[in-house]
Amino acid sequence: MNPNVRIRELQRDKCNFVLSGVNLGFANSFRRTMMADIPTVAIDMVVFEVNTTVLPDEFIAHRLGMIPLISTNCDEGMRYTRDCDCELGCPLCMVVLTLHVRCDMPGTTMNITSDHLQIQSGGDAWGGEELTKRGEDFGLPVSKSRGFNGHPILIASLRKGQELKIRCEAKKGIAKDHAKWSPCTALGFEYDPYNKLRHTTYWFETDKQAEWPLSANAEEEEPPREDAPFDYNAEPNKFYFNVETDGSLTAKEVILKSLSNMQSRTATLVYNIKHQSRPDAMDTTDAPAFPPAGQRTSGQDQSYTNASGWGASPNTSGANMGWASPNATAQGGWSL
Amino acid sequence: MASSNLPDRQTLYVLQDGERPLEIIEDTKIPNAATFRIYKQDHTLANMIRTQLLEDKNVIFAGYKVPHPLEPYFLLKVQTNGSLTPTDVVNTACASIIATVSQLEKRFEEQFRDKEFDLGAVDASAQQPFYSDAYADF
Missing domain, CATH: 3.30.1360.10 (RNA polymerase, RBP11-like subunit)
Structure with missing residues (x-):
């Protein structure tokens, strides 16, 4: 191609x-x-300290998850929680955002938007290699980034006396887990x-012809002749x-x-x-008495009885001509 | 949790500890044919390899299926004309895809450079409006 x-x-x-x-x-x-x-960062866990808004916790948590966060070079700059050594999340696999808003204005409502989210700093002390690969403002809501000229995202509206205080944990993920992680x-x-x-x-x-107008991309191609076969x-x-x-x-x-x-x-x-024919760490400790179905070769019995030690009883076939050698049968069969 | 028997989504696309990435099952009835069972991959990889295999003259048959949408693996069946093994042609197809991707990467980088040059800015992204016109009326 x-x-x-x-x-x-x-x-x-x-x-x-x-x-x-x-x-x-x-x-x-x-x-x-x-x-x-393509991995990005998105809010995945929210701890509610105070929520006296009219919206229930899970409603707000869901809205927060959808907020796009700046994820420049996320695939190298951050770890998946499942790959990280930490127990409960650390700066290498998690970005913490906080929000604390209270409305004290009488007679009017106040909007909480994505601009109210503050990033909790303090990750620099960890000094992981990942942190240096992150782009500017990593983890910040897109609406707070430099050069942004749109509107921030509305999260909830507050009446006088209502308050929202939360802590959000943003994690790395892909859209196969949840669509909020899709960059597109x-x-x-x-x-x-x-x-x-x-x-x-x-x-x-x-x-x-009248009911199916041509797409703009039709200009890029030759129209077919009426009588073209x-x-x-x-x-x-x-x-x-x-x-x-x-x-x-x-x-x-x-x-x-x-x-x-x-x-x-x-x-x-x-x-x-x-490498599929080589026993990996798991296979050597628990090698099957017969090669697994995937490695069994057809009509070639010599694979099982040849010098590589596939005797009647694997236990008596000697230590060095081991039974833990599914790769030997592979060589006897078609080349892998 | 309302749906506590829901499997973790990650188990659909991440190989678990000790899990085999693939199995190759030789066909016992058809000569020069094999089925590749590839775990934790979907149409994204399968269809790309299948179309690439079909462009190979040595390939008589290449097809894939995802037998069940809840079981995260696909089967790739390949038959060759005998001059190469099914594993060889799959390797060739993969090599060809990798080559295509790197050529495409170069083309994209050239185009990005030209476009950013046309915009007349050293840091084009800094001067451009962040969102395109679609958001102007919001």
Whole structure:
């Protein structure tokens, strides 16, 4: 494949590009990776000290989870809680945000927004390698970042005397766990605007042409001739993407991180195939008397009875020609 | 907790301690065929490899399925014409995907450089409005 790309529009939170020279499976995997496999930070646990607002705790907690937090270089700058050595969360795997607002103005209501969230500092003392890789304002709500020109996100409204005091723990995650961790708000994906490949069938009332206006991407391609025969061998090779993010990551970062994610995912598979026949730590301690189904070879009995020691009883076959050698059978079979 | 028997979502995409990442099951009835059972991966990887395998002349058949949506693995079935083993062609397909990704990465970096140059700013992101026009009316 000889991939090519042309960016039609680039903004901090938006990138519109045309990808060509790749197959449909690759383009779709790229789309799926951008949507669901790029880690960001999001509020995951909220401790309520005071909540006298009209909204119940879980309602507010849910709203807080959705607030985009700046996650620049999150994949390197932060650990997953499951991978961290700490017991209850530490600055390497957690960002703590606090909020304490009380309304004392009579006769009017007050809005609590994402701008009221304060980051609790004090992580520098830990000095982990991860901390140095984080971008500026890491973990801060996007609405408080430099250059932001939108509105902050409304969390709740307070009447006089009402108060909200909370402590939020933001953690690293991906969108397969919860959609709040997705850096993308929308991801447009289109190919074949004229439906030359007939991958879809248009439903219509009376007139197909009138009821299905062409997409803007149709300008990029030659319209098909009326009498053109159907080319059943044609493959899609031009894909129109429109990536929009919630501001936690820039569109550029989402794209580049996705590509390296796809690369490492594929490389891991190659590595696993290469090493799958070797017993790992688990297999040596609890080796099966027969090779597991995945390594059993067909019609090649010599695999089991050859010099590598697959005797009738594994226990008598000698220490060094061990029974803990499923890889020996693999060599006897087809090469792995 | 209302749904305490709900499995942890992470178990759907993270290999647990001691869990095998994959199994290769040789087909006993069809020559030069094997099924790869790959754990904790989904369509994202499976479809990409399958389409890449189908571009290989040595591949007679390549298909994948996710047998059940709650069971986090997929099966990749490959048959070759005999000049290479199924494992070889999968390795080749993966190598080709990795090469494509790195070429694409270069193309993107060139394009990003050009676009940021066009904007006429050293730090384009600092001068650009943070949100695009879609949010202007909010």
